[in-house]
Amino acid sequence: MGRPPLVDDPRAEILREAARLFAQKGYAESSLNELAAAMKYSKGAIYNYFASKQEIYDAIIIATLKALYDSAASAVNPDDPAPERLRQFMMAHARCLEANYHAFVTMLVGYSGMANAALKDDALKLRDAHEGLLRQIISEGIADGTFRPVDVAMTGRAVLSLLSWMARWFRPDGPKSGEEIAADYYDLIVKGLA
Amino acid sequence: MGRPPLVDDPRAEILREAARLFAQKGYAESSLNELAAAMKYSKGAIYNYFASKQEIYDAIIIATLKALYDSAASAVNPDDPAPERLRQFMMAHARCLEANYHAFVTMLVGYSGMANAALKDDALKLRDAHEGLLRQIISEGIADGTFRPVDVAMTGRAVLSLLSWMARWFRPDGPKSGEEIAADYYDLIVKGLA
Numbered sequence: 001m002g003r004p005p006l007v008d009d010p011r012a013e014i015l016r017e018a019a020r021l022f023a024q025k026g027y028a029e030s031s032l033n034e035l036a037a038a039m040k041y042s043k044g045a046i047y048n049y050f051a052s053k054q055e056i057y058d059a060i061i062i063a064t065l066k067a068l069y070d071s072a073a074s075a076v077n078p079d080d081p082a083p084e085r086l087r088q089f090m091m092a093h094a095r096c097l098e099a100n101y102h103a104f105v106t107m108l109v110g111y112s113g114m115a116n117a118a119l120k121d122d123a124l125k126l127r128d129a130h131e132g133l134l135r136q137i138i139s140e141g142i143a144d145g146t147f148r149p150v151d152v153a154m155t156g157r158a159v160l161s162l163l164s165w166m167a168r169w170f171r172p173d174g175p176k177s178g179e180e181i182a183a184d185y186y187d188l189i190v191k192g193l194a
Numbered sequence: 195m196g197r198p199p200l201v202d203d204p205r206a207e208i209l210r211e212a213a214r215l216f217a218q219k220g221y222a223e224s225s226l227n228e229l230a231a232a233m234k235y236s237k238g239a240i241y242n243y244f245a246s247k248q249e250i251y252d253a254i255i256i257a258t259l260k261a262l263y264d265s266a267a268s269a270v271n272p273d274d275p276a277p278e279r280l281r282q283f284m285m286a287h288a289r290c291l292e293a294n295y296h297a298f299v300t301m302l303v304g305y306s307g308m309a310n311a312a313l314k315d316d317a318l319k320l321r322d323a324h325e326g327l328l329r330q331i332i333s334e335g336i337a338d339g340t341f342r343p344v345d346v347a348m349t350g351r352a353v354l355s356l357l358s359w360m361a362r363w364f365r366p367d368g369p370k371s372g373e374e375i376a377a378d379y380y381d382l383i384v385k386g387l388a
Contacts (some may be wrong), residue, residue: 026221026222026303026307027222028220028221028222028223029222083387083388086387108302108303109220109302109303113220138387141387146388147387147388148385148386148387148388150382150387151378154375154378154379154382155382155387157363158356158378158379158382160359161355161356161358161359161360162352162355162356164355164359164362165354165355165358165359166355168358169351181348184345184348184352185348185352188344188348188349188352188383188386189382189383189386189387190386190387190388191342191386191388192342192382192383192384192385192386192387192388193277193280193332193335193341193342193344193349193383193384193386194277194340194341194342194384194385194386
């Protein structure tokens with residue numbers, strides 16, 4: 001394509017830097033001027049890719065949810081038993097959060113801030129696909145007797161709560177990696193406390 | 195004190211209405227003018243109690259964390275066995291979230307938005323007291339053999355993650371009460387999936 005190798009995906013780079021800015025300052029407090037200055041872009045260069053700050057926000061949510069679902073879907077091996085697939089799902093979710101930390105912090109306040117109704121609908125579909133994959137694993141584990149007959153929706157929500165709340169306390173430079181934390185949570189959820 | 199009975203605590207009423215506004219519109223997008231209009235107060239009446247929107251935000255966080263710790267501390271009966279105390283803790287946390295739903299949504303983005311450093315320090319102490327109570331229950335359950343020898347900090351964080359994430363999906367008018375959800379989570383955490 002003849003693009004210079006260091007900026008081979010300016011759109012993704014804008015989303016990454018904007019997520020960092022939103023996570024650190026808050027969405028409302030951030031401006032495209034600051035984003036452009038942080039990236040050493042002109043504001044006009046950003047407008048080549050996105051029409052507004054809101055459009056960038058919406059694109060961050062969609063890109064992150066897509067990365068989350070894709071990473072889980074590709075990590076889960078359909079031939080493995082349910083507990084192993086649950087472990088694969090949880091590790092992939094935590095890895096994705098670690099790799100896209102600022103985008104997950106930006107997402108913490110939810111999709112309610114999304115302005116484009118069609119994109120918001122896409123976001124909910126991606127979230128449902130991710131949760132659906134998890135519920136399928138739990139259902140199959142119950143069906144083949146490896147899991148207790150728990151409430152599937154409640155259990156899926158519990159697993160996603162553990163992983164989602166990491167955006168509030170996890171630090172990429174902290175003592176444990178995302179995968180180590182997911183492994184601890186997997187162990188707790190499967191074996192229980194008693 | 196001769197106060198009219200319907201407005202016996204205007205300060206608490208301002209915090210409650212402000213939390214509703216912040217939860218629905220976002221902190222940055224909310225103004226004291228809107229708050230005053232929603233409460234049928236003059237802006238001057240609000241200034242009798244708080245000097246700024248930021249001061250109201252800080253006060254919401256402190257009041258909510260204090261209510262959370264107090265409700266858990268008074269719900270936990272020190273004479274009961276550890277699993278029962280864990281259940282009491284989780285139910286109290288969920289009840290408090292349900293009763294202060296908008297304040298918990300306002301808190302979702304964290305204490306980083308707090309401007310008053312002394313109050314932020316108070317907030318972290320209240321959070322630590324709440325988590326400390328939970329860790330004590332888990333530690334004692336491990337010591338007396340009712341719980342497996344799990345990592346106490348990790349397990350406390352898992353329990354608080356389940357409860358905290360409710361601010362993102364729970365609806366006070368939804369099909370299950372906060373206590374019913376906490377009871378499901380308690381069952382899952384204690385018995386596990388396998």
